[in-house]
Amino acid sequence: QVQLVESGGGLVQAGGSLRLSCAASGRSFSDYAMGWFRQAPGKEREFVAAINRNGGSTLYADSVKGRFTISRDNAKNTVYLQTISLKPEDTAVYYCAARLLGYTPRFEYEYQYWGQGTQVTVSS
16 A cells, blocks of 8 residues: 655746655555646546656656656655646646556556645646
8 A cells, every 4th residue: 555645736827837746655666657637626637647667658648748747756755747837727636646566557547546636726
């Protein structure tokens, strides 16, 4: 089992940037593929990015490709989401998720563990 805690959200102006972090505790972090999802008000949760266990492979939603970068530091048990050129439509609660022995999963049902989320608000 793994516990996930997100941080780094906040209020930022359009065009700005944030770096989200997700700290994991519990079983060996490097056993887990990691992902980021987001949920905007009134909308379903959607896939943002995923990274495989050693960080060598990543996957992005088309809406964030070129603006967001997912990375991980297995020595620190942490996955990151660096965001740049933020837009008001990026406003959402951002969740990290973990899948044991996965590759780069992009569907919610593929993940076993979820954090509580961190709010990102982008003002126009």
